[in-house]
Structure formats: C-alpha cells, structure tokens
Amino acid sequence: MNKRLDNYFEQVKKNPPLMDIEKVNQIITEAEIKTEVEVEVKKGHRNFLKIIIIIIIMTTLFAVILSVFLLWPKAPEEIPNSNYPIPKGILQTADSIPIKEEMNINPDEDLIVVANNNKISVSAADDLETKVEVSGPDVIESNTLKTSNYAIYNNLKNDSCDFQLILFDKKAFIFNDKQNTIWLSINSDQTKALVSGEYRYTVPNKKERVPMSFSGQYFINPDSTLKITNGIISIDTSKANHSVVYEFILENKQKISGMYLPKPVEEEILISTIEKPKIEFVYTEQLMDSTHFIELNREELEQFGFTLNDSSIFFRFLFNVGIQAFTKLKDNSMIFGVQTDGKKERNEDNTVSNFKAENFNFSRNKQDLEKYHKGKVLMLATDEKGKTILKMGMPKIRLEEMISSKYSKNRLTLLPIVIKKNIFGDQPKQNVVYWFLPTDQFLSDLPKHITVDLLNEIDYLDAKEKLGTEKPECKYFDECKNTLDVSNFKVFPNPANSNATVTFNLNEAINGKISLVDLTGRERQVLQPQTQFSVGSHHFDLDVSDVPEGIYLITLYSDKGIQTQRFIVTR
C-alpha cells in the first residue's frame, strides 16, 4: 500500500513546472519595475505630505507665537524714574533716624499708624471699615531711592473720604538737618490715584536746585499735607522749608501738578521790609450807628426803589462799584444776587453768609467809580432786633469814598429803613431792616423831610460848639439825644459775644446808673446800679454771655443828663 502512495508521490513530482523559470523571472522583473514606480510615487506623495504638514505646523507655531506676543500683558508704563542721584552728605537713611513711635494720621485720631522698627501697623477707630495694605520698608540703595512705604485705606465711612492713601517713608531723609519723615494724605473721590512726585530742594549755601523724581510717593515737610478733595487739590506748605514740586496723575489721566517754591532767605528779608497795603474790611455791624429806623409808607418805599409784590419784596441796588445786585425777600428768607453788565445773574442764598466783594473778579475802573458813587448801597439786612439776615463786607476805603459829601465825612455809619411786618399783604413775615450807606443817591431818594431831619442831626453832632447850634428833634441818632457832658464814652470790643468793657471820662461828678437797654426801650440788664461817679475816667466790665444776639444801647442815666452808646451782641 505504501508503495502505491510512494508511486503516486513520485509520479506527481514528475509533473513539469506550472511555468518556466524564465516566466517567473519575467514576472519578477515586471513587478520590480512596477514596484519601483510605486515606491517613487509613494515617496513623492510622502514628501509632499511632509511638506504640507511642516508648513501647517510652522504656520500654527507662528500664529501661536504671534498671538502670545500680541496678547501678552504689557508692563505698565514706568512712572518717572527714581534714579536721580541723591547728593551724599545731605541724605541720611532711616537707620540713623529715630523712628516715630506713633503718628497720628488723622487729626481726629481716626487712624493711627504705628511704626516700630521694621514693621508698620495701622489701626483704625471701631466705626471705620478699613482695608489696609501696608508694605514693608524698602531698600535705599547707595544713591538711588526706590518706592516708599505706603498704606491704602479703602471704604472709609466718612462721606468726604472715599479713598485715602497715606504715604510715609520710614527710611526717612534729612534735608537741612531736619528730619523729613514723610506722609501724604490724599482725600479723593477717585478709587485709585497714581501718584508720582518730583521734589526739588535747594542745597544749603548754594543756589543750585537739585531735582529728584519719585514714583508712588510724595515728599513734603513732615507737617505739610496735601489733599485732593473732589478734584480740588490743596497743599499746606506753611511749615515747609524747601521747595516742592508735585504732579499727580489720576486714573482717568487727569493730571494735577503744581509747585511750592519758598523764597531764598535773602529775598524774604527784602520782601518783609516792604509793607504790603492792608485792606481793612469793615464789619457792617460796626456801622449801625443809628438805632431809630426810618419808616416809609408804601408809596415812599416804591419811590425809593423797592418793588413790592404780594408774595415778595424786591430791591435792586448797588452792591459794589460796577456791580448791580438785588435782594428778594420772601417769607422769612432773603435771596441775594449780583448782576454784571446786565447779562448774567448769580443767585446766592446768602441769608447768613458773609459776602465779600473781593471774592468776585468783576472789572472796575475809575469811570465805574464815578458812575456808581451816587448809587444806593445796601450793606446789611437784619430783623428789628439786629439779628443779621444778610450782610456784606467791603473795603473801608471804598465805603469812605462813597459816602455823600453832604453827610459827615468823619462818620461812617449805616442808615436803617424798616419795613414793618405784614404791611403789604402778608409780606414780610417779620420786621426787616435794610441798612444803607449814606450815599448821595440814598439821601436824594428818601422823602425830603426825612433827609432834612437826618442832615440836621448830623450837622448838630458834627458841630464842635453845640451850645451855639440849634438842637434838632433827634429822631434818628441816639448820640443826638445825649445831654450829658461825657467824653470818650466807648464800649469795646463792639460787637462783642461774651465780655466787653465800658469806659468814659467825666468832667463833672454825677449821680447815675448804667443799663443795657434793647431797641424797644426795655432795660435788659443793670450794669452799674445808682452810684456817685467822680470826675475822671471810669471803666466797667460787662458780661453779656447771657444776653441774646442783637443791638442794644448802653445808657448812662444821671441827674445831669443821659449818654447812650450803641452796642451789638453777636454769637
């Protein structure tokens, strides 16, 4: 059986090859050429793909690098550098300066900064919400000053201080042998304030001015402060002994800059030898010489210049040279306004404030002076007891220029016109007294009989030899009523708020008393009971702290006559 199989296998082996060897060779040759072509093509494809991939990768990388470069947060612009050289020999570091144990930042002691050695701590009153950031002391390199210590307070409850930045430099400097521990207080409605400063000081014994610029700090004298409140910058350099140049750049790019330059010592001496002309302002209360009010009826008031409406009393007058002003009295309040060149009116609710003409920059010249000399000048408005409703200040020299030549040149007084309560409808709500400067216009606009009486009284008072002059009726001036031979009857200070002194000289002995009397004639206080006064000078102290504000008369009643002096109590 095995033989059959072996025979089979042998027979099968005898089969000729399926194909010639040459055919195989040919197939392989064709296949090789085809393969080489395919390989070349594949290689070409691969190279092309590689190039595309490389281009994509490179492009992506470039885009990433470019975007990173563009989007990278830029470093904040540097504030003016602090690399100005600091002269040796003048500057000392804090190491040699005793550190203040405690600095009261706020006068009200709301905030207290305590500096101990190298640590600075800040505490605040309990009612303040504070967020405090305090940096440690910085290094002062040999000749270079770097940023200072600072503390930032936020969320202060004080309405006027939303933000407070306090800079202080424990690494203090000494200029001119004075400790220059620095702190800066800024009150601002800005949430942030970028602070940069430049400091210049004069080298002792040299006129050279050395500039230094700092970032984030400000250099002024220890006792000087700089404040920014609602955009208004104020600097107190009253104690600064060196010049200060400052520049603050707020976050909204607003720049605030300025400088304080104290004069060199030599110049200060020169300036101090020249007396500056002093402008003396007159308190209008001092001019209320008359205690008897001028009463006018409605027609006379309108002729004088008052405009009487059912709801208000309007009066246009000359406030200052070249300035038209007006008052409008309605109910219990008085509105004051000024008008320049007939264009704009500026109203001020000035019921109590003191109004100084010099606060206004109105143009004045000689022509204006001549033109308005004759105007009516309202200086004061009070109630019947002398309590101020409206008052104005004006240089004394100008007032003297404006007083009528018919009036006494030595007598700077105001003449009162009263408008009685409810005289016109329901206005005014109270008796109101308008006090005028006795100008030509004022005297001419008054009813003639009043003007005549006034001038007669003035003439009588001015007459040196009163015995030879016919005595007028004395309606308006208390002094006119005086019959006692007293000289230098004075009260000072006048006005007074608590204490005053009365002095007078007697040429003959009298028996009398001294009283404080109000304008209604009621005796308010007996200053000196009935006493025998000898010849010579006398003086008494008055305590008017309990006396209500108003105009009073200090009257000396005697067996030989009376003497009265106006006296004003203010608070």
Place this chain on the structure above:
Amino acid sequence: MIKQAEFMKLYEPIHQRLSNYCRSMASCRADAEDLLNDTALAAFEQFDKLEDASAFAGYLFTIASNLFKKQIRRKKFRGNYNEKEALLIADLNVDAETRTELSLIMQKIDMLPNLQREALILFHISDLPLEEIRKIQGGSLSAVKQRIKRGRERLMQMLTEKQRQVVSLIL
C-alpha cells in the same frame, strides 16, 4: 537588478518543488499558477528581509502556505474533481490504469485535513525536511511527524476501504 539575480539564483533550484506544491494544494491550474506567481512575487518583495540564504526554501514555502490559506479563505470552496485531476495528472505520460490509480489517491489526499495534507505534500512531493515543515506549519517537530504519519495511515486506510468495497461488490 542584483537583488533579482540573487533571488533567481536561490529560487531556481526550488522552482520545481514549489510548482509541485502549488499544483498539489490548489484546486485548479489557474489557482495553482496564481499561487506560484504570487508566492514568487511576495518572496521577491520581501527578499531583502531574508538574512540566511540557506533558509530560502522554508521562506518560500511559508509564503506559499500562507497565500494558499488566504486563497482558501477567499474562495471558500475547492474546485471540482475533474479540474484537479487535469491539474495533477493531465501532464503525466502514464497509462490509463496508472492514471486511475493516481486519480484515486489524489481524491483521497484531498479528503485529508488541511494540515495533514499539506504536511504530506511538503514532505513527499516538495521534499522539504521536517524542520522546514515545522517552521511553515508551526508547532513542534513531533507534531509534524504525527501529521505525516497519521496522514499516510489515514490515506492508506481510505485506499484499503475502497478496495474492500470493490471486492465485496464482486463477491
């Protein structure tokens, strides 16, 4: 071209045996020629990876074996008997009795399991050493021997049964 020359130098001595293998394994002449063709091409393409020239025969038959298995998987069926017979015996210059005998054995060989059939063909027709067959078919050497032994025994058994059936019919 050097590569081709080297390849052909090694291939030429084995060409006949590979051809017999393909002829024995394939179901028809076209498949056999394709198998031979594909084997030669694949062997040539991968020729660079062949490190030892002495292993060329095993390398070649391994490729042929793998390609044949792939071919079977693709076709899922074998060719009919006549094609197979024409493939193996048509070219032989033998008498009719021998042709019948060969055709019978060929028929029985095709009925053997693939591994046994391949082992028999590789051993007896392609004259490959047992070690080479082991490398082609995997497994151990004894397993290859068992396949050949069992293949022969099975084949002889099948041939004997046929003869008995013929005898019984005569009786």
